[in-house]
Amino acid sequence: MTSSSTSRDITESRPDATSLDIGSRASDASDASSTASTIAASVASFLAGMDVLIVNVALPTIAADLGGDMAVQQWVVDGYTLLFAALLLLAGSLADRFGAKRLFLIGAGLFGLASLFCSFAWSMAALVFGRCVLGVASALILPASMSLINEANPDPRRRAWALALWGAGGASASAVGPLLGGLLTPIHWSLVFAINVPFCLFILALAPRIAPSPRRPIRFDWTGQALSLIGLSALVAGIIEVGAIGFAAPATLALLGVGVVSLGLFVFSQTKVAAPMMPLGLFRVRGMQVALQIGFIMIFNWYGMVFICTMFLQNERHMGPFAAGLVFVPSAFVTIAGNLIGGRIITARGAKFSITLGLAIMIAGFLFEFLTPAPIPVWVIATGLSVVGFGAAITTPAAAGVVLRSVDPAQAGIASAMFNTFRQVGGAIGVAVFGVIATFLPSLTLALRSVFLASALLLVYVLVFELTRWRG
Known part of the structure; x- marks a missing residue:
């Protein structure tokens, strides 16, 4: 073989620099799109969760300004959660039909507009209407956000971390919401709604970096x-x-x-x-059974507990909105840390171990609060919230991952919508049920203790079901 032919063979066997450069740019673009999708989905999860609970601390101030009894105040919360829950399944189908990205961005825009409307509400009726529109926007956002994560993170390990961040957004919002409400309400209650607008603008600014979503021809x-x-x-x-x-x-x-x-x-x-809109066959999948029950009962307990806690702190302990919001500060940090740790636990030990651990921690937190003799100290409430929030932070991304792994990819949108529907239905019913309990019991202290005991017992049921009936 001549030297020229040898040189030619070596050149032909060497990878083309242009091809490598194109492949590198494509990989970088894919990574950037994945990161943008995960960040946008996590921020949206934060918004959807925060807007359920940020208003709780502000309710007494809003009622003093606009009027309204306990039932009307419950509607300010449930007007949001009810429409959120009722439309999630339709939104999941719309995400499959028109593409998760398109529906996600429409929802983010509507969320910002509805937040501005609520901040300028002139009556309780107008505020409840605005909250209902916010619920519609959240329904458009949430299932689409899970679908975006699924599309942008095909690698299971990377998807686990993305789901952990998504879960951190939603779970930390449950703790950060009351804190922000307590900080903003003394300035003016309208700010608890106006604070949403910068987050919505941030999501929309990420739109060019998010890859287009596939569309599937489905019927409604x-x-x-x-x-x-x-x-x-x-x-x-x-x-x-x-x-x-x-x-x-x-x-x-x-x-x-x-x-x-x-x-x-x-x-x-x-x-x-x-x-x-809700394929009943999915209920026969054991993983879905576990995830749906976890989603319903966890949010039933959490929303109901936070609603009664904020009433207890302000009406029975006579704390101001800011001081009441500070009670939720420890749980905010603990919940964020729990979600990040939860991603590692899922990767190392799997979803079943993570769910079992998270449920056990939540049960311990509720029992700690229930067994504390009356009068319940504020530090006990803050500590119990932190323990429960830490357990929920470990459980939520694991349950979300179970949903995505239990179904065919073509059903990811509708399965995600079912999971989040059960969560939000649980939240709406939790606020309604615990609000009724508070109405009939002689004191908010007794109502709060009843919430702690009922929440622990419901989680014990889910833990027993998961341990005895679910394999995998």
Whole structure:
């Protein structure tokens, strides 16, 4: 072989520098898109979670300015969570049909506009309406955010970290929300809504870096959507009215009856339509069973507890909004740390271990608060919130990962929507139920202790179910 031919062979066998450069740029672009998608999804998760609870600390001040009894204050919270929960399944289908990115950005824009409307609300009716629009926007954002993470992070290890950050956004918001509410309310209660706008603008600024999402031709179940919306709205309204006008009142019985019948018809309709909004077959998957129960009961407990805690701190301990918000500071930092640690635990030990550990920690936190003799010290509430928040921070990303791994990728959007629907339905019902408990019990101290005990018992049930019936 001549020297020239040898040189030519070496040159031909060497990778083309241009090809390497193109591949490197493509990899960098993919990494940048993945990072942008994860950050935007995590910020959106933070917003959706924060807006549930940031208003709690401000409720007494808002009621003093705009008027409203306990039932109206519950509607300020549940107007958001109810529409959020009722529309999540439809939003999951829309994310599959039109692309997660498009729906995500529409939701972020609507969230910012609705937040401005709430900040200028002139009456309780206007505020409740604005909160309902915020719930619609959150429904558009949340399932699309999980789909974006799934699309942008195909590697399981990277997806686990992305889900941990997404979970950190939602879980830390549950603790940061009351803190921000306490900081902003003394300035003016409208700021608890206006604070959302910069976050929405940040999400929209990341839009050019987020890769386009695939679209899937699917049909919509409008009958199921109508029945679920009517059923959930009537059921939650009926529970709230139990505390306002009594269980035996005709209006209460009518609302509860409409809710139960509509939800029963919804379940029946899902067996008859060609494209159900909630495929009942997913309930037969053990991983989905565990994740859905965890999502419902965790948020039922947390939202109800924070609602009663803020009432207890301000109405019974006579603390101001700022001081009441400070009670949630330790749990905010602990929850963020828990989500980051949770990602490592999931990677090292798997979802089942993470869920078991997180549930056990939450049970311990609730029992610690319940077993403390009355009067309940503020430091006990702060410590219990931190323990429960740490356990929830470990559990939430693990449960979200179970949802994504339990279904076919083509059903990721609808499965994510089901998971978040159960979470938000749990939150709406939790606020309604614990608000009724607070109405009938002689003191908020007794109501708070009842919340602690009920929450611990519900989590014990989920832990037993997970340990005895779920394999994997």
